[in-house]
Amino acid sequence: xxxxxxxxxxxxxxKLILILATLCVFTSLLNALFSxxxxxxxxxxxxxxxxxxxxxxxxxxxxxxxxxxxxxxxxASSETIATQLDNPEVVNKELSQMLTRTHSFDSIVxxxxxxxxxxxxxxxLGVIGATLKNEVETLPLREKAPFIVGPFVSPxxxxxxxxxxxxxDQEGIFVGFIAAGIYLKGDNILGRLLANHHHQDKTYIxxxxxxxxxxxxxxxxxxGQDVTKNEVVESLLSKTSGSAQIVNTQxxxxxAGYASVPTSGWGVVAQRPLEVTMSQLAxxxxxxxxxxxxxxVFLLICVLGLGTLIAKPLWRLAKLSEQxxxxxxxxxxxxxxxxxxxxxxxxxxxxxxxxxxxxxxxxDDERKQDQLTHLFNRRGMEKWLETAYEQQTPFSIIALDxxxxxxxxxxxxxxxxxxVIRKLAExxxxxxxxxxxxxxxxxxxxxxxxxHVDIDKADRIAERLRACTAETEFGEAGxxxxxxxxSHWPLCSEDLHHALKLADxxxxxxxxxxxxxxxxxxxxxxxxx
Numbered sequence: 001x002x003x004x005x006x007x008x009x010x011x012x013x014x015k016l017i018l019i020l021a022t023l024c025v026f027t028s029l030l031n032a033l034f035s036x037x038x039x040x041x042x043x044x045x046x047x048x049x050x051x052x053x054x055x056x057x058x059x060x061x062x063x064x065x066x067x068x069x070x071x072x073x074x075x076a077s078s079e080t081i082a083t084q085l086d087n088p089e090v091v092n093k094e095l096s097q098m099l100t101r102t103h104s105f106d107s108i109v110x111x112x113x114x115x116x117x118x119x120x121x122x123x124x125l126g127v128i129g130a131t132l133k134n135e136v137e138t139l140p141l142r143e144k145a146p147f148i149v150g151p152f153v154s155p156x157x158x159x160x161x162x163x164x165x166x167x168x169d170q171e172g173i174f175v176g177f178i179a180a181g182i183y184l185k186g187d188n189i190l191g192r193l194l195a196n197h198h199h200q201d202k203t204y205i206x207x208x209x210x211x212x213x214x215x216x217x218x219x220x221x222x223x224g225q226d227v228t229k230n231e232v233v234e235s236l237l238s239k240t241s242g243s244a245q246i247v248n249t250q251x252x253x254x255x256a257g258y259a260s261v262p263t264s265g266w267g268v269v270a271q272r273p274l275e276v277t278m279s280q281l282a283x284x285x286x287x288x289x290x291x292x293x294x295x296x297v298f299l300l301i302c303v304l305g306l307g308t309l310i311a312k313p314l315w316r317l318a319k320l321s322e323q324x325x326x327x328x329x330x331x332x333x334x335x336x337x338x339x340x341x342x343x344x345x346x347x348x349x350x351x352x353x354x355x356x357x358x359x360x361x362x363x364d365d366e367r368k369q370d371q372l373t374h375l376f377n378r379r380g381m382e383k384w385l386e387t388a389y390e391q392q393t394p395f396s397i398i399a400l401d402x403x404x405x406x407x408x409x410x411x412x413x414x415x416x417x418x419x420v421i422r423k424l425a426e427x428x429x430x431x432x433x434x435x436x437x438x439x440x441x442x443x444x445x446x447x448x449x450x451x452h453v454d455i456d457k458a459d460r461i462a463e464r465l466r467a468c469t470a471e472t473e474f475g476e477a478g479x480x481x482x483x484x485x486x487s488h489w490p491l492c493s494e495d496l497h498h499a500l501k502l503a504d505x506x507x508x509x510x511x512x513x514x515x516x517x518x519x520x521x522x523x524x525x526x527x528x529x
Contacts, residue, residue, distance in 0.1 A: 021303040025296060033292075037285055044277050045255060049243035052203065052257030054374070056270040057241060059194070059205060060259035061426075066190060067163060067263045070104050070180055071146050074165035078178045081110065082167040085118070085175060095121040098180075104189050106160075107181035113174055115141055127154075140164040140177040148264040151184060151209050151224060159184045159224055161215060161264075184215055184223050203272040208233050210265035232258050236267025245274065370440040372418060373425035381439040381447065388451065389496055396458035398448040399503040400465070400484040403515040405444040408477050417444075420474045424482070427472060431465045447503075455488040455520055462486055462518045470516060483510035486520030493521075 077098050084090040095108050099121045110119035115132040132138050136152040143166075150161030164179040182190050194207060194216045207216040212228030227233050227249050235242065241259040248254050248271070256271035370377045376384070388395060402408070402424065409417040421444060428438050428448060437449040450458055462484040469482050485506025489499035502521040510519040 018300075018304055022300060025299060025303075029292065029296060033285065033289065036288065037281070040281055040284060041278075044281055045245065045274075048255045048272055048277050049245070049257060052255060052270040052272060053241070053243040053259070054257065055203075056205070056257040056268045057259040057374075059270070060241075060261045060266075060268040062193065063190070063207075063266070063268065064261045064263045066104070066193060067148060067261065070163045070182075071148075071165060071263070073098065073102070073104065074163060074178050074180060075146070078165045078167045081178065082169055082175055085112070085167075088119075091119050092121070095119055102189075104182075105163075105180035106158075106183045106188055107154075109179050109181065110176065111140070111179065112176040113141070118176070140166065140179065144174050144177075149179070151211075151213055151215055154181060161209070190216075202276045203270060205268060205270045208236060208267045208269070210237070212237055215266060232256050232269055232271075233267065236260055236269070239265070373422055373440050375425055375428070375446070376437065376439045378439070378441060381437070381441065381449075384437045384449065385496060388449070393451050394491070395489060396450040396453045396455055397487045397489065397499060397503040398450065398458060398462050398465075398484055399441075399487075399500075399507040400446050400448070400462075400482050401507055401511070402444040403481045403483055403511070405480075408480065412476055416476050420477050420480060423472070423474050424469065424480075427465065427468055431461060431468060447500075455486060455491065455523065458486050458488070459518060459520055462520075466516065466518055481516035483507055483515045484518045485510055486518065488521070488523070491523050 077094055081091055081094055084094075091110060095110065099105070099108055107125060108121050109117050109125075109127065111132060112118050115138055117127050117130045117132070120127050132141070134152070136149060137154075139149050140147050146163075146165050148161060148163045151159060152162075154160050154162075158181065160181045160183050162179045162181050164177050166177045167175050169175050182188055194205060204218050205216075206214055206218070206222075208227060209215045212226055212233050214223050214225050214227055217223055217225075228237070230249050231246050232244060235244075236258055239260045239262075243255075243257040246254050246256055248256075253274035254271040255274055255277060256269055258267060258269045260267050369375065369380060387393075402420065405417065405420070408420055421440075424446070425438070425440070428446065432438055432448060433450075435451055437451075439447040439449070441447045448461075450461065453461070466482055466484055470479065472479070474480050485503045485508070487493070487499050487503035487506060489496055492502050493499040506519040506521050510517045513519065
């Protein structure tokens with residue numbers, strides 16, 4: 001019989017199992033932590049960028065609406081004042097009423113065609129009789145059209161932006177312009193609009209003018225600074241929107257979302273320091289590590305105990321082999337091993353990771369929206385319908401479709417078609433409530449779900465959207481029209497899918513009746529199928 005040198009073979013099976021198990025556990029742990037860190041980092045950065053982009057876009061849209069409102073106020077007053085320039089009492093009364101009517105701006109001045117300030121409110125400005133000289137202030141004289149000037153330092157010494165509107169007499173001759181002053185360091189609607197946002201995670205916003213200078217910043221001392229070296233600002237100067245991971249002009253890594261304000265050429269940026277996101281990730285990983293270490297130690301202790309049990313049947317096999325070598329005839333017994341259990345444990349871990357990955361993917365899928373319009377896609381629509389059905393929430397359905405959309409694509413190309421679709425989506429948002437659910441169900445097909453809205457009110461909403469669309473110019477495509485069909489669940493049909501089909505049928509009925517119109521299904525108690 002061959003003798004084994006135990007001093008030479010110091011590594012027995014129990015030690016080997018412990019060493020291999022320890023290496024496997026720690027290698028798997030480190031790999032899982034590293035992989036989890038990388039995945040979480042990508043997800044957190046991506047989610048932060050998307051959240052900032054969406055927030056900047058919404059804030060840009062609201063700011064654009066505010067500026068359009070100011071220009072409309074100026075237009076109304078310019079029409080009143082243009083024919084009364086020789087009546088100072090009427091002019092001053094109108095200017096005073098404009099200033100006190102809203103808190104949209106801080107001052108208002110009236111300039112004649114020669115660039116002389118002939119009226120101003122508040123009267124304490126002391127600028128009446130002054131003449132506009134610098135190139136920025138005299139832009140409205142050259143443009144002779146609605147214009148937003150700034151930022152610039154006014155004759156009264158205020159850093160401001162100024163929405164302006166031209167004035168024409170009854171013969172259509174340019175007689176000057178009226179300008180509202182919005183102080184960039186003042187307490188006004190624009191400042192409060194930009195300052196009041198919901199983020200509490202060190203996310204902040206700033207606004208740049210068309211010249212790349214700061215119009216708004218949470219640090220008042222930075223207002224007026226030139227930030228054109230910031231790559232996000234460079235994108236905004238070309239009137240593009242999006243998100244990017246950047247290093248700002250202060251040398252700080254940021255996760256920024258940005259959007260342009262069409263009316264003024266301004267840019268809105270919502271950004272969060274990358275360091276804040278990474279610190280949250282570090283806290284998450286520390287928590288994971290803290291909860292994992294006790295389990296790892298417990299597992300190693302179990303491995304040591306199991307190693308002894310594993311070695312025992314193999315030791316029995318070794319002893320049996322000695323008997324076989326001695327020539328003794330023995331019955332070779334069945335020896336239970338751990339291989340199946342180890343495979344089962346691996347399969348259990350593999351299944352857990354696989355299920356976790358599937359759950360993350362499912363959450364990611366549910367979060368997706370239509371990339372072109374940022375309305376909900378069909379997945380989002382189906383999830384909302386499922387929730388509404390479970391909660392028995394009644395709602396009206398508006399199905400709409402762009403008339404002759406194929407002609408738009410064939411005539412102007414798909415890029416212009418995409419512009420039309422995006423613009424229509426914006427009009428839908430404008431004409432909808434916050435709780436309404438807006439979906440893009442197909443190429444040029446859309447659905448609006450209006451909770452707790454009866455079919456008559458839905459008809460008025462649809463008609464308003466139809467008229468608004470017909471009056472709006474869609475860029476190169478010009479004017480378009482839409483056809484709309486209305487249904488209600490459960491009043492038109494208790495079957496949810498049938499209620500959707502009724503809205504679709506009404507839409508096609510609108511098209512059959514000449515397009516650019518609204519049709520709606522009749523309530524079920526009127527015996528309409």
